Structure formats: structure tokens, C-alpha cells
Amino acid sequence: MPCYKKKSLSLLPYVLLIGLVTSSCTLQKMVxxxxxxxxxxxxxxxxxxxxxxxxxIKAAMPPKLxxxxxxxxxxxxxxxxxQQREQIGALNFEFGEFLYENGRPIxxxxxxxxxxxxxxxxxxxxxxxAIEKETDDVKYSEPKQIxxxxxxxxxxxxxxxxxxxxxxxxxxxxxxxxxxTFYFEENNAKLRSHLxxxxxxxxxxxxxxxxxxxxxxxxxxxxxxxxxxxxKRLAALESYYRSKLDILNYTNKKVTIKTLPVKxxxxxxxxxxxxxxxxxxxxQEVTTIANSKLSDKEKNEALQKTEANEYLQLYVYPALRxxxxxINYSRDKKADYQLYLLAKQIxxxxxxxxxxxEQELQHAATLTPLLAEKKQIYEAAVKTxxxxxxxxxxxxxxxxxxxxxxxxxxxQALLAKAIHNLTYAGFRNPTAPVYxxxxxxxHVRGDKLEALQYYDYAIKLGGNPEELKRIFADKAxxxxxxxxxxDAIESLKYSGNSYQTQMNLGLxxxxxENYEGAQEFYNKALELQPNDALANYSLAVIAARTKNEQxxxxxxxxxxxxxxxxxxKAIEDMEFDAYREQQAYKDAFRQ
Numbered sequence: 001m002p003c004y005k006k007k008s009l010s011l012l013p014y015v016l017l018i019g020l021v022t023s024s025c026t027l028q029k030m031v032x033x034x035x036x037x038x039x040x041x042x043x044x045x046x047x048x049x050x051x052x053x054x055x056x057i058k059a060a061m062p063p064k065l066x067x068x069x070x071x072x073x074x075x076x077x078x079x080x081x082x083q084q085r086e087q088i089g090a091l092n093f094e095f096g097e098f099l100y101e102n103g104r105p106i107x108x109x110x111x112x113x114x115x116x117x118x119x120x121x122x123x124x125x126x127x128x129x130a131i132e133k134e135t136d137d138v139k140y141s142e143p144k145q146i147x148x149x150x151x152x153x154x155x156x157x158x159x160x161x162x163x164x165x166x167x168x169x170x171x172x173x174x175x176x177x178x179x180x181t182f183y184f185e186e187n188n189a190k191l192r193s194h195l196x197x198x199x200x201x202x203x204x205x206x207x208x209x210x211x212x213x214x215x216x217x218x219x220x221x222x223x224x225x226x227x228x229x230x231x232k233r234l235a236a237l238e239s240y241y242r243s244k245l246d247i248l249n250y251t252n253k254k255v256t257i258k259t260l261p262v263k264x265x266x267x268x269x270x271x272x273x274x275x276x277x278x279x280x281x282x283x284q285e286v287t288t289i290a291n292s293k294l295s296d297k298e299k300n301e302a303l304q305k306t307e308a309n310e311y312l313q314l315y316v317y318p319a320l321r322x323x324x325x326x327i328n329y330s331r332d333k334k335a336d337y338q339l340y341l342l343a344k345q346i347x348x349x350x351x352x353x354x355x356x357x358e359q360e361l362q363h364a365a366t367l368t369p370l371l372a373e374k375k376q377i378y379e380a381a382v383k384t385x386x387x388x389x390x391x392x393x394x395x396x397x398x399x400x401x402x403x404x405x406x407x408x409x410x411x412q413a414l415l416a417k418a419i420h421n422l423t424y425a426g427f428r429n430p431t432a433p434v435y436x437x438x439x440x441x442x443h444v445r446g447d448k449l450e451a452l453q454y455y456d457y458a459i460k461l462g463g464n465p466e467e468l469k470r471i472f473a474d475k476a477x478x479x480x481x482x483x484x485x486x487d488a489i490e491s492l493k494y495s496g497n498s499y500q501t502q503m504n505l506g507l508x509x510x511x512x513e514n515y516e517g518a519q520e521f522y523n524k525a526l527e528l529q530p531n532d533a534l535a536n537y538s539l540a541v542i543a544a545r546t547k548n549e550q551x552x553x554x555x556x557x558x559x560x561x562x563x564x565x566x567x568x569k570a571i572e573d574m575e576f577d578a579y580r581e582q583q584a585y586k587d588a589f590r591q
Contacts, residue, residue: 027139030072030130036062039074039126039146045574046124046149050481051446053078053119053150054112059091059126060104066093073129076111078149080122088113091126114408115150120572122149151574154511156538158503159477160470161440163396164433166389170363177216177328178205182237183430184321187225189232191240198325199240201387201428205327206244211253215241218260219323220268222316223300230262233323241325265320266290266299272316273308277468277494282308315460339364346384347376358385365393371401382421388428392437395422399441415445426454432463436471443474448482469496476504485512499528506538515542533563540588541575549584552576556588 038060046053057076065072074091091107098105113119128141180198182191193199205213219234238259245255273286289302303309334342334356343364345351356364361381365374375397381390398418405411422438439454455475459468473495479488485508492508495501506521519542525535536559543552559566567589570576579585 024137024139026067026070027130027132027137030065030067030070031128031139031141033062033065034072034128034130034141037128039144041124041147043151044147045151046147047154048115048120048150048152049154049483050448051115052112053115054110055124055147056108056110057091057126057146058106058108060101060106061093061098063104066095066105069133071131071133073131074126075129076124076126078113078119078122078124080119084118086113086119115155120150120152123147124149148574153541153575154480154507156503156534156541157477157480157507158500158534159443160474160500161443163399163437163440165366165393165396166362168363168366170359177214177326180205180325180327181429181431182233182323182325183318184233184323186222186317186321187229189229189236191236198428202241202325203244204386206241207248213253213255214328215255215257216260216326216328217241217257217323218263220263220320221265222318222320223265223269223296223303224317225321227296229321230265230323234259234262237323237325265296268320269316272319272462273312275462275464275468276311276316277465277472278308278311279493282306286312315462318460319462334360336363336367340367343377343380344373347380353380353384356384358387358390361385362389362393371397371404375401388425388434391421391428392425392434395419395425395437395441399444402444412445415441419445419447426457430457430461432458432461432467432471434458435461436467436474439471440474443478448478451478452482468494469498473498473500473504476501476508480504480508480511485509497524499525499532502528503535503538506535510538510542513545515546518542531558531562533559533566536562537566537569540570541573544575544579549579549582552579553584553587556585557591560589561591 040058042056042058044055046055059074061072072093074093076088076090078086078088080086089109089111091109093105093107098107100106123145124147125143125145127143130139130141131137180202182198184190184192191199217234217237219230219237221230221233238257241257270287270290273283273290276283278286285306286303286308289299289306292299292302294302303312306312339356339360342351342355343361346353346355346361358381361377361384365377365381368374368377375394378390378394378397381387382394395418398414398421402411402414402418405414418441419438422434422441426434426438435454435458439451439458442448442451442454452475455471455478458471459475462468463471472491476488476491476495477500479485479491488504488508492501492505502521502525506518506525509515509518509521519539522535522539522542526532529535536555540552540556540559543549543555556566556570560570570588576585
């Protein structure tokens, strides 16, 4: 027995050695076999769009690469600048993570990485590695370049995304009534406590222990709702107000509640449609039907046959299902220096929260140019009043702070706080300007689908024509970013004839490879802003794609003359790679 054990022990190193050699050979064979891989990338070259570079990789491997106890992995990375490398992701050829196509294991996967200008000239690589699962032994393949980058033409869109502070009308508005709007579901008079509800704000007004309070309530309904729905909404709000008063039972408070006749459905419809971004002929058709002597049912049926029907259903009718509460009471005014000092003390918790009203806190925030101080005061206004202007303006401050922040993580954190506060502003005051602000914050942060959703909400709520034009214009810019060029062109029909509209129409047609149409819109932009650098640069890109050397020289030269920063852009832009040695390209840099 001892001899047997001794012999067995003496064989152990050889067994281990054989195992290591076998493992090493298998890994080596897998790496050699992987040379027969087929990898495609879409798009190629890579394209920068918005704040991301997004692309798809399809990798097909030889069937024999899949082995029990082993796995094959492709690391994906991007190299740019002075040997800078950004790890992007990986493709793992393990069971459950690939499919078979024509007998070969394949993976199709979406990838993205953040865009910055320093990545304009770079290369996309994959590097394979064969791995033994039990020992974690690894054998690497040679890196393989699979794409170059970046085409930056989709970034030539024009965006606004300017979020405005709620106008400070404290001096003139302090004594004016508060107006709260409540929206309802179709054919429903139930007050909502979720999205679109002002109930929490109304509760605070009801709870204010002011000696005299005059309350006026009115309501409206959409043409497609049952008769008397507006009246039911009016009654629901009056009942809610009185029930809350009974619970509070302020003996020293005199409250008068007056209900006005419901707002005319057709007058409201005409007002909304005239404020829309629809073509004038369509607006006139709807107005004519609404003002006709047809019955309500006949008018509704006639509207369903108009070109405006979809717009009415999506953007106008929901905004007509509302009721309004006006609360009228006033307070004594304080001097600006008193408001500022008290606001600072409230923010620092050195004065009671009710030392100032919400309007006074809002006004106090306008008295300092410092974003940090504005933030403190608006935070105090949010905490003490819970009303929508405080949330909105605090969101605006966070966006401005984010615009000045160069650190990516800090910038994203500030934008997240902006979105949080603007969302609450939207809950309390669902109007087009507020939802435009929220959409813009999402847009700036790079959350494209959320931004698109809130642009649609803003349009649905309606507003004055200039507000709607701004919303449609930035919505179109976002649609260009996500590759929905036809949708962008449709949105731009309602954005007016501004420089932004012409530029983004030009870009939409350029990216659809309709160069003649694109050139027409860029020329219109130049009529609005002669010698504009971006418009001329965009025309130079069209010239490069259409092989018009004279046009390339002219517009690239004018672009650089207007803004010297386009010199470096033109040197790095892949659109001009085919012209680097051409005289037409060189002449553009001679001023």
C-alpha cells in the first residue's frame, strides 16, 4: 500500500502538467479558430448624435468555438487622441447569450459611449479572449479594428432649451387673486390627486387663516363629452372646498364661494385652436364649424372629418376638460431689503417658515444674482409653500448650475435635481411652459425618450403661438437626434420660419440625403442671419457629399471667416476626408 501511494503521488505533477498543456492548447486553438469571425458595425463610420455615439455590432463565430468548460469573449473599446482608450462593453459567447444563424453562433448587440469633441478622430476595436472557466486561464487574440469615427454632421442642429424663470410680478401681482386649474379624465368629474392635480395647493389656500377669502369657481368640457359634464365638475370643486372648510372650522374666517356659469365649450375651442400651431386654413375651418348654428352633436361630427381632428383629439380636447378656482385675498407688502433678509434667515432656519409668503420668497430670490443664494431661497420656498413656481424656479437654477459644471457626474446629478423639481412643478401646474421646461431638462441631460414625451405633453396642453413654436422647434431637434427625420420635418411645420426652423429643416433633408432640399433651407437661414458660420459650414458639407468643389471652397471659407473655430472642425471632420489633398479644400483656408 505505501508503494502504491508513493507511486500515485509521484504521478500527480505529470497529471497536472498534462492538464495545463491540454488547457493551453485548447485556448490557443480557440484563438486561432476565432480568426474566422465575421464582425459588422452599423453605422460605419461611427456617428455622433446628441450626447452619445450609438452603434450596433453583429458578430458571427465558427461553430467549433463553443466548447464545454470554455468561453469566448470579445471586448469592445474605442481608442482616440494620445492613446486614450475607453472600454465600451463585451460580447460573451456563452449558452443563453447567442443565437444560431446559418449554423453559426451570432450576437447582435447595441452599444453606446458618451460623445466629447476630443473623440472625433478615433477607432473602434474588438479584442477576443478564450477563457477556461475552471482555472480562469486566458489566451488573448490580436486586437482588430472594426470601425472608425466620428461623423459629427448630425450635431449640426440648432437647439434652444432655454428655461425661463417664472416672471416676477410681485409688486403688481401681490394683491391679485390666485388661479388654480384642475384637469379631468374624459367624461369624469372626479378630482385627481396625481398627475395634473392642484389639490395639495388648494388645500394650503383653504388652510390659510386669512380673515376674508373670496372664492370663484368655473368649469369647462370638451365637445366630445356628455352634456352637463362641466356643471358636474363645478359642483365637485364647490363641494370639496366646503367640506374642507367644515373640517378646519375657522371661526374668525369669512369665506364667500361663488360659482360662475360654465365656460362655453365652443368659445374655449376657438380660443385654443387659434392659439395652436396649425396652418391658418385648418384653423379657419375649425373656427367656422365651431361658430356655426349646427347642433353640438353635428359640430362634433363635422370636426371629426377635418384635417385638424387628430390634433384636436391629442392636444385640444384634453385641455378643455378643466375647472378653475380663483382665490382672492391680500397681505401687507414688505420692502425689498426686508424680504431679502427674511428669505436668507428662513433658508438658514433662523426665522420661522411662515415669515414670508410664497410670492414674497419668490420675489426675494430675484434680488440676488448668485445662483447659490437663489437655490437656498427657492429651496426654502419649496419647503415652506410646496407651490409650483418655487419648484419650477429651483429646477431652473439647477439647470443653470449644470450648464456651468464641467464634471460629468456632478453635471448629471444637478440635472437630476432639476428634473425632480420641474416634475413637481408640472404636477401642480400642468401648462405648456412648465412641461417645456421639464422636457428641456431631460433633453439637456440626454434622456431622449423622456424629453420627447414631455414635449408632447406641453403641446397637448396648448399655449400661445410663440410658446408652441419654441416647443415644436426643440422637439424637432430631438427627433433629428434620434434619427426620426420625417417626424422632425412634420414638427417643423408648426415652429414658424425662424433661423432654428430653417437650419433644422436643412439638416433633416441633409441627413435624408435630399441635398437639393437641404441647400434651399440653409440658404433661407442665411437670409435670416447673413454670413452665419454654421449655415455656411453645413452647405460646405453638402458640397463635399455632392462633389461640388467650388461650392465647398466658397462656403467653407465663409464659415471659417465668420468663426475661426470652424478651422479645427473642418480639419477633423470626416466629411472632408476625400478632399484633404484637393486644391478646393486647401483654398478654403486661404482668407
